[in-house]
Structure formats: structure tokens, C-alpha cells
Amino acid sequence: MTVELRRDDLHASVCDPESASMNFLNEVAARFPDAISLAAGRPYDGFHSTDELPRYLATYLAHLAALGLTHEQRERQLLQYGRTNGYLGALIARMLVVDEDISVPERAVMVTSGCQEAMVIALRGLCARPQDVVLAVEPCYVGLTGAARLLGVEVVPVPESADGLDPETVPAVVAAVRAAGRRPRALYVVPSFANPSGASMPVAARRRLLEVAAETGLLILEDDPYGLFGLDDEPRPTLKALDTGGHVVYLGSFAKSCFPGARVGFLVADQTVVAADGGRTLLAEELSSVKSLLTVNTSPVAQAVIGGFLVEAGCSLRAAGKEKTAFYRGNLRTLLAALQRHFGDDPRVRWNAPAGGFFAVVDVPLTADEAMLETSGRDYGVLWTPMSFFYAPGSGGGRRSIRLSCSALPPDRVEEGVRRLAELVRDRAVPA
Known part of the structure; x- marks a missing residue:
């Protein structure tokens, strides 16, 4: 039977x-x-071709050679198990400077298997106790709420307005959560052209949200998959670019800007973590333990394809x-x-x-x-x-x-x- x-x-x-x-x-x-x-919210098929893959791989291998890696080292990087946090930290850090005016050290960058993995890693690393919860704008992208439920983390909704999240609604939600004996750890938001609503936060509201994060002790999980695709060229700085207090963990993806089949995303977490013995590391480095038990490492071959794309683009997704x-x-x-x-x-x-x-x-x-x-x-x-x-x-x-x-x-x-x-x-x- x-x-x-x-x-x-x-x-x-x-x-x-x-x-x-x-x-x-x-x-x-x-x-x-x-x-x-x-x-379907996927990118347009006409922008992708398998014919480009060999060229991207060749470009990335040439980039590694220019960095001084031997043939054996290049072979090992693409064909063996790889560094948990990935190999593209320097290229992604450069891209963030060029495109978003975000300056972080390359060790603050973790390369993930799509942005979905970045969400899971951030939630698992930040929500350590049974009473820990995450706040999220509602309506909310189901990838975040689904990841939270997979981990057993409660999601507390913060209602969205026509102009995206209203920062003034956040303190009351935080206070109510704490009054119920729970600990709010982070707030998930898509400030630019959100999925599903399309709403976008004005710059003044973005600045105010950072103030609220400081006042309430929240981290912000900023998801930015659509920021490149405004109807105009009006500057819409990311929360991470405006953040001077280390309140923003930035989640990114190459699914829309390059192609989704590579399944390469990234997480930027430059917050300082202090150990009991006084040792200091960056949050991205601490979170590598979570990733190592989840996917071991992001496919080095997929990273190489995206790396070649970035090299050819001069590390500017906006230009490319x-x-x-x-x-x-x-x-x-x-x-x-x-x-x-x-x-x-x-x-x-x-x-x-x-x-x-x-x-x-x-x-x-x-x-x-x-x-x-x-x-x-x-x-x-x-x-x-x-x-x-x-x-x-x-x-x-x-x-x-x-x-x-x-x-x-x-x-x-x-x-x-x-x-x-x-x-x-x-x-x-x-x-x-």
C-alpha cells in the first residue's frame, strides 16, 4: 500500500x-x-536571445583575465562550487554608484538566486524570535508575503495610498505591534512603480520614511525592480541613495534589466553587526550563513553571464x-x-x-x-x-x-x- x-x-x-x-x-x-x-508581469521576449550568451561569457572571462586570474582560476570560478556571497560584488557596487549614486563596499553585496532568495535571506536573518514580525505595504507583492509565510514570519500590512506608502501611517502600526508584545523588525516597500499598484512615492515622502525608520528603529527592505522604467527622466532617488543612517537593506534583480532566466539578484546590506566579543562585520557577511544553507551559492555560470552583461554595459543598466x-x-x-x-x-x-x-x-x-x-x-x-x-x-x-x-x-x-x-x-x- x-x-x-x-x-x-x-x-x-x-x-x-x-x-x-x-x-x-x-x-x-x-x-x-x-x-x-x-x-503576466514578465519582460518582453523580444529583448532576449540565446545568441548573446556565449558573448557575455567570453566578455566576463576576458574581464577575469584582465584582473590577473589564470586560466585554471577562471575555469574553477565558473565550474566549481563558488563563494557563498558571489563574485559580482565589485561590478554590482560599481553599477550602484553609476546608476543610483549608492556607494557601498563590495563586501556589502550578496549575489542571490533571484531577488526572491534575497527576500528569504533578509527575512530569515532579521526575524530571529517568535514575536518578530515584518511590516509590508498593502497591496503587496506576493513573493514577499509568501516568503514570510514559508518562514513562519507574520506580515503586518501598512495600507498604501495613491502616492505609495504614506510614512505617517508607519508609527501607529509600529506602536500597535509593540503594544501587542511583538517586535517589528523591518518594513518592506517598493518605492518606485510598485507591483501590483504601480504607485510611486514622492521624494519628500521617501526622505520622511527614512526619518520614521530612525525614529521607530525599523530597517527598510527596499525592493527596486522597476526603477529604470519611468515614463520620464525625472530623478527618483532610491531610499538607499538617500539613506545616511544605514536603515535600508536594498534588494535588486537583473530579471527586468537583463533577462529573468539567469535568476540572478542581489542584496545590499552594509549595516554593521557587533558580536558579543566586540567583533564587527557587515550584515551581508553575516547573512552568508543563511544563504550557504539555502542554495550554497548562486550559479557561477549565471553570474558570469550577468557579469559579461555588466562589463559590456560599462556597469550602467540605465545606459544599456x-x-x-x-x-x-x-x-x-x-x-x-x-x-x-x-x-x-x-x-x-x-x-x-x-x-x-x-x-x-x-x-x-x-x-x-x-x-x-x-x-x-x-x-x-x-x-x-x-x-x-x-x-x-x-x-x-x-x-x-x-x-x-x-x-x-x-x-x-x-x-x-x-x-x-x-x-x-x-x-x-x-x-x-
Whole structure:
């Protein structure tokens, strides 16, 4: 007789509602392959080619040779187990100076297997006690909330405004958490063009959030996957660039700027850690113990590909990504124009107008749940993401809102997707 396990004896993350929701999106997309997906937040396929991989590898190997590594050392670096925190610290540190005016030592950089691993490592390292919690802007990227639940770390939501996180809401949440006997360790936020909302914090609010972090003793986990893709060239300094007190742990990724298949992200943690004997290290160095037990090290071959990309780009993603930025700007403008064209006369439908990024949120006169998404894919040929997926289970948040993504499609398909969505709303709207 084969072994049977009770599902309720497995860890809660196995049947986590948000993980299930992401799986559901993949299943719906597989069932309706001809539907236009305004749900997928991935980069546009036209910017990636396997033909580039040998060149990036050759460029990186030449870079290592220029640094004085012998042939045997170069072979070992790519083909053997590698340094836990990775080999790209110097290149990433240079990139941060060039693109973001962030100055950190290379030993403050940990190279991770995608930004998702960086989140897991940061949460595991910072949340040491059962009463430790992490605050997160809501609606929130499910990768963060899912990682927290995988680790058994409670996420306390901080509501987002139209302009992103309002710093003045944070102290009250911190006080309530502490009054309940728990310890708030960090606040997760995406200041620029957030996923899922598209909201972006004004510079004054970013400065104020750093003040609040100092006043409340919080670290900030800043996730910045979309900062390169503003609709204009207006300076939007990262929290890390504005941070003079060491309050920000910066999470980054090459998924959008280079390509996601490399699965290379990074964590910048330059906070000083003081041991009982007075020894002093950087947080990134301390967190290497977590990473070593999680993935041992990030693939050296994948690092080499990204390293070659950085060398060719002169360590500037902004300079190398101008074509991508122009494309995503055009697609977001196409999305917003299509919403105006197809919904502008319908007072029941409202949407925001992000200043950049991949996403917009639309409030619709229907229940935007899994059943309606199934109907949308089957009968109308268009997919989207229910905003309820980005709120705490049972909260009721986002019940009549959807997230639209414009990143993965050519502009004409974005336009057609919105037209199909308009048909769905006209046919399925709930009477007022």
C-alpha cells in the first residue's frame, strides 16, 4: 500500500492561498493559450536571445583575465562550487554608484538566486524570535508575503495610498505591534512603480520614511525592480541613495534589466553587526550563513553571464537599457490610452495613471475573482490578475479591482486586450 499523507499535516505554505493563486494564474494561462495575457508581469521576449550568451561569457572571462586570474582560476570560478556571497560584488557596487549614486563596499553585496532568495535571506536573518514580525505595504507583492509565510514570519500590512506608502501611517502600526508584545523588525516597500499598484512615492515622502525608520528603529527592505522604467527622466532617488543612517537593506534583480532566466539578484546590506566579543562585520557577511544553507551559492555560470552583461554595459543598466525603457514607456502609455478610449465614458470604471513601471490598477463593477477570470479567459480571450491576490486572505481587499500588466506584449496586443476587457465589463457588470 502506498503512503498517504494528510494535507493538513504539511506546512501551511504548501496550501498557502497566495501561492495557490499564482498557480491558478499559470493554469488559466495554460488552459487558454490564445487569450491575451494582461496578467503576466514578465519582460518582453523580444529583448532576449540565446545568441548573446556565449558573448557575455567570453566578455566576463576576458574581464577575469584582465584582473590577473589564470586560466585554471577562471575555469574553477565558473565550474566549481563558488563563494557563498558571489563574485559580482565589485561590478554590482560599481553599477550602484553609476546608476543610483549608492556607494557601498563590495563586501556589502550578496549575489542571490533571484531577488526572491534575497527576500528569504533578509527575512530569515532579521526575524530571529517568535514575536518578530515584518511590516509590508498593502497591496503587496506576493513573493514577499509568501516568503514570510514559508518562514513562519507574520506580515503586518501598512495600507498604501495613491502616492505609495504614506510614512505617517508607519508609527501607529509600529506602536500597535509593540503594544501587542511583538517586535517589528523591518518594513518592506517598493518605492518606485510598485507591483501590483504601480504607485510611486514622492521624494519628500521617501526622505520622511527614512526619518520614521530612525525614529521607530525599523530597517527598510527596499525592493527596486522597476526603477529604470519611468515614463520620464525625472530623478527618483532610491531610499538607499538617500539613506545616511544605514536603515535600508536594498534588494535588486537583473530579471527586468537583463533577462529573468539567469535568476540572478542581489542584496545590499552594509549595516554593521557587533558580536558579543566586540567583533564587527557587515550584515551581508553575516547573512552568508543563511544563504550557504539555502542554495550554497548562486550559479557561477549565471553570474558570469550577468557579469559579461555588466562589463559590456560599462556597469550602467540605465545606459544599456535605453531601448527597453523606451519600449516599456510606450506600452504603459498605450495601456493608459486604451483604458481612456474604451472606458472613458463609463463612470463605473476607474484606474490609476502610474508614472512608470509595468502595472496599472482598474476598479471594475464586477467581482474580480477566480471564477470571473476563468470566464474572461474562456469567453473573452483576455487574462488579468485579481487584486485580491495581493491582500491578506479574508481581508476583502481588492475584490472589485484588477491588475493589468503591459510589459510582455507588443503594443497592438495591449490595445486589443483592453478592448476585450471592455466587452467583459459591459456584459458582466453588476447592476448598481
